[in-house]
Amino acid sequence: xxxxxxGDILKTVFGQEKPDMQFESLLDTGxxxxxxxxxxGFSMTGTFDNTSFSLTSFIxxxxxxxxITVDQRLQTYPTARYFHELGYGFxxxxxxxxxxSITPLNxxxxxxxxxxxxxxxxxxxxxxxxxxxxIHGLTLSEVQFSAQFDExxxxxxxxxxxxxxxxxxxxxxxx
Numbered sequence: 001x002x003x004x005x006x007g008d009i010l011k012t013v014f015g016q017e018k019p020d021m022q023f024e025s026l027l028d029t030g031x032x033x034x035x036x037x038x039x040x041g042f043s044m045t046g047t048f049d050n051t052s053f054s055l056t057s058f059i060x061x062x063x064x065x066x067x068i069t070v071d072q073r074l075q076t077y078p079t080a081r082y083f084h085e086l087g088y089g090f091x092x093x094x095x096x097x098x099x100x101s102i103t104p105l106n107x108x109x110x111x112x113x114x115x116x117x118x119x120x121x122x123x124x125x126x127x128x129x130x131x132x133x134x135i136h137g138l139t140l141s142e143v144q145f146s147a148q149f150d151e152x153x154x155x156x157x158x159x160x161x162x163x164x165x166x167x168x169x170x171x172x173x174x175x
Contacts, residue, residue, distance in 0.1 A: 005113075006066060006088050014064045014090070015053030041071040051092070060104070063092040087114050093125070100134025113151075120147040128167075140164040 010016040047065035054060045069087040074080065089112035095104035106125040111118065124143040132138045142165045149158040 002086050003068070003088075006068070009090065010064070010066070013055060014048075014051070014061055015055075016048060016051075016064070039072075041069065043067065043069040047092075058097045060095045060097075061092060062094060065091045067091065085115075087112070089113060094122075096122075098133065100131070101129075102131070105129060116151050118147075118149055118151060120145075122146070129164075139167040141167070 045065060045067045047063065051061055051064045053064075067089045071085050071087070072082055073085050074082055089110060091110040092108070094107050094109055096107055097104045108123050108125055110121045113119075122145040128139050128141040129143055130139045132140050142163070144161075144163050146161045147158060150156075
């Protein structure tokens with residue numbers, strides 16, 4: 001059904017051959033089951049334990065979680081009606097093996113889908129990335145990478161952002 005894309009991404013991107021996750025959610029605090037009404041929105045979160053899956057030769061996911069939201073929306077044209085919009089996202093931790101680095105970089109990630117747009121965020125967990133690409137004396141801290149794209153035209157709509165504080169070794173920090 002509507003969650004098929006979530007299962008497909010769990011299989012193809014995060015290596016979960018049989019993505020099976022138990023969710024619990026409190027939809028209403030009342031106890032009148034004869035007049036149950038769907039809330040205007042709710043969210044569910046779950047995680048996979050003991051994940052170790054390499055997407056490419058340089059990224060290994062060490063934990064993966066899923067966050068699902070359902071929100072009620074009002075469509076006003078051509079006639080007024082309510083509908084429920086599904087949103088989902090993934091989050092977790094990963095190692096990134098960068099050429100020239102001695103050890104993999106610890107990172108957290110999130111991948112969110114809203115409407116037809118995807119938002120990817122990757123933040124280094126370590127305080128500093130020393131000897132960047134094997135360049136001695138070059139240190140980056142506060143490293144963040146993000147990307148945004150539309151699923152219908154990825155190559156035409158993708159936008160990358162990268163930010164970091166750079167220290168070239170002689171008490172000079174460049175933002």
